[in-house]
Amino acid sequence: MSSEKTLAIVLRVVDFSETSVVLSLFTDTYGKINALAKGARRPKSSFYGAVDILSLSQVIFLPRRSGTLDLLTEAKLVRRYRPCQWSLARLYAGYYVAELLTDLTEPHQAQPGLFRLAVDTLSDFQTPETSFAYQPVTAIVLRFEMRALALLGHGLGLTHCSGCDKPLVADALAPTDSIEHLSNRRNGKLFFSLSDTSLVCRDCCQERGRVIGFSERAAQVLRIYQDENDEAWRHHASWGTHPVFRQMMDYQWLEILNRPLHLTPAIRQMAKKQRRAVGG
Numbered sequence: 001m002s003s004e005k006t007l008a009i010v011l012r013v014v015d016f017s018e019t020s021v022v023l024s025l026f027t028d029t030y031g032k033i034n035a036l037a038k039g040a041r042r043p044k045s046s047f048y049g050a051v052d053i054l055s056l057s058q059v060i061f062l063p064r065r066s067g068t069l070d071l072l073t074e075a076k077l078v079r080r081y082r083p084c085q086w087s088l089a090r091l092y093a094g095y096y097v098a099e100l101l102t103d104l105t106e107p108h109q110a111q112p113g114l115f116r117l118a119v120d121t122l123s124d125f126q127t128p129e130t131s132f133a134y135q136p137v138t139a140i141v142l143r144f145e146m147r148a149l150a151l152l153g154h155g156l157g158l159t160h161c162s163g164c165d166k167p168l169v170a171d172a173l174a175p176t177d178s179i180e181h182l183s184n185r186r187n188g189k190l191f192f193s194l195s196d197t198s199l200v201c202r203d204c205c206q207e208r209g210r211v212i213g214f215s216e217r218a219a220q221v222l223r224i225y226q227d228e229n230d231e232a233w234r235h236h237a238s239w240g241t242h243p244v245f246r247q248m249m250d251y252q253w254l255e256i257l258n259r260p261l262h263l264t265p266a267i268r269q270m271a272k273k274q275r276r277a278v279g280g
């Protein structure tokens with residue numbers, strides 16, 4: 001069988017024997033693969049650094065029959081995962097991205113768009129605080145989640161009611177709008193249905209399972225985060241830190257995956273801390 005060469009992100013490392021490990025890799029051209037790296041733990045292993053969690057590497061592997069592990073024959077480190085200032089929040093955010101990629105992808109199914117998104121997201125976590133391109137960690141996580149959903153065909157309905165198809169949200173976001181009114185629990189006219197992954201109007205919300213109170217503005221912000229354009233969300237990065245989005249995403253993943261993610265509590269904690277830090 002021929003060797004396959006591709007870029008890969010290390011999602012998970014599990015000890016196989018004293019010197020060998022089994023890797024879960026998310027690759028550019030072959031999607032997720034599970035591969036045995038023989039001798040990876042030996043002191044002078046040629047895999048050094050390239051098989052650490054969240055490392056980006058150039059790998060060559062031998063595909064095996066379905067149901068058995070592929071065999072990693074070469075791995076060259078391209079970039080280690082080193083979040084800026086060694087921030088614990090950014091470290092866990094990276095692990096969270098790895099957990100989502102593990103759960104949302106099937107082996108040997110190429111997802112090149114999702115791969116590029118993951119590389120960009122990990123790169124955003126590593127942008128130094130002094131850089132102009134620096135973004136709050138919760139906003140980067142939200143951007144990843146919204147794009148990943150869209151790329152996997154679970155994009156959220158953020159324009160019309162999923163019950164009666166009434167248009168609910170205006171296209172334009174007024175530049176003077178403030179972050180204060182993103183959730184609208186008391187007299188909101190909008191709701192977000194988790195089972196429909198869509199907005200619903202007040203009239204339809206009774207029959208749409210679990211719903212979250214939402215404002216038109218929140219829907220507009222999420223639309224920016226869901227859009228392919230990689231610049232617009234950066235101009236609304238502080239909005240992406242609003243707790244209503246964290247709450248919605250946590251419930252949304254639970255609905256889609258049918259079980260909680262291991263790192264949800266860590267991400268929730270991180271969002272709370274960041275909220276306090278910006279005085280919200």
Ligand SMILES: [Zn+2]
Nearest residue numbers: 161164201204
């Ligand atoms: Zn409706």
